[in-house]
Amino acid sequence: MTDRNNAIDDVTNRIQAIRSEVRRRIVGQEQVVDRVLACLLCDGNALLESTPGLGKTLLVRTLAEVTGLSFSRIQNTPDLMPSDVIGTEMVRETETGRTFTFEKGPVFANLVLSDEINRATPKTQSALLEAMEEGQVTAGNETYDLPEPFFVLATQNPIDQEGTYPLPEAQSDRFLMKILVDYPDVKAEREIVDRYTGDVDASVSVESQVSTRELRQMQQLTHQVPIADDLRNLAVDLVRDTRTAEDLEYGASPRASMSLVRAAKARALVEGRTHVGREDITAMAVPVLRHRVVVDFRAEREGMTPDDAIRALVEDR
Template structure:
């Protein structure tokens, strides 16, 4: 349960704590520092992350490792074709002792939910996550239950195998703050995985908590003090608007994409030890934030054009403000 008062974490300390969490998770997952940093940035920004990659590349291990390092309650829910919405949210059951119906909470009531293979369950069950992801609450038979913060969904999906799957609709993809892929390790990294497994002498890995849920909430609150200069904010808007005007795009990113860019840029700035955003922070997160929010024209599918390629084109064509520009306000307070 949430404490009445969360610890105040100064912005200057958030970066050090976040890097300590990354170091802990990186001791288990080899050679994925950039991808892991994006996942942590998504959690710090208060959002949900879609891990889209081939089987066996560490998606499930990533979620479990972050839950352990962040000191969060963790549940794993395997999405299958026969999964019902009540299996996700919970349901009312008749209690013979009290002669009344009582609510039994589902696996959604946790801090970090791993929605494994989310595209293998029908849309009705996928939609059961929508209210929780957006509103941080669950409604069952007319009764609304709040989810204790922090609440984050890390969902996994296989981008190659489409047989027996239900692709996430655009409205639900938009709920994910960013989409992250790990890719194959190089040979040295893969040998390091084997070497660590042999030295560990067991399959499971256990990480000691670096922070706890209350400290994470304090770290998330500290991001509100990260300054965004006006020209950076307009650059974010220009990038998102450019996706709507690109000739290969049928539907561009919505204003929620701009907001996601803002939140992730703040998190990247903190991870870099700054309390203000520079254009490089925006560029670093543009592809994972925007590529799943655009719909390409049908002829682009036939040409196998990747949405990430379109976002990179938008980045190349959109002029960035000078990196040396100072924020016009600090910590949300006007400098004038």
């Protein structure tokens, strides 16, 4: 037990180093940074939703640099093909004749930013499903393993829905969290403007704080963070409540129960604690569940959102 506690303490120290390094470049957005970090610790994917210009790409690229992960970016458009994402077989002329070689697509990276994922067609969106769930892609008759660890951080714009393709429930459920990126407060926005338009050096360099192997070890230890039976039951009961709530048409599956417990363990580490507290369950309930439930027509007409419905269930517990 002592050895495990010491290992968990070491993970919390490494997390603090990562947070500090990221915040050298990213102004504000502390909660967003912490939740994306929690996804990395859980080996889970995240869906970032915000209007353009809030620094999502810079945040993801910075996290890749600080954690020593390879990075690639996919700009989704309606004409993007699945082969543009996973890669394609190419015919090459050699001295002995023609051969087929597989040219890897941008999905072959540790950290993949899928920008404006809802602008890709359903066929292209589905190309990410196998990668997100299985850590591999199939081209022709061959299966290719993706690098480990592997994360997809996807973004979507909630305002301009013209010409978009909403994510189907099966694909939304592959994301551990849906994280809303809000506008910065006035102090942070002034600092952003000063940094990128004034004399302050905007090209802040960051250094890697962990290796890929160390990040994998951190993920393994995240699963070992202790959680009391009553808190595990709380997570399960909250998810089950979504299936019977009056204001929800559809509730969350058992996958959401597992995701909520995993996210709570990661949050405990990010907050510098070696065990899960009730506040970890309640804080992670909304980002873990908001994309897994559907508000019924009556409640939606009255202005209720999934976040409102989930918070009400948390308060009842």
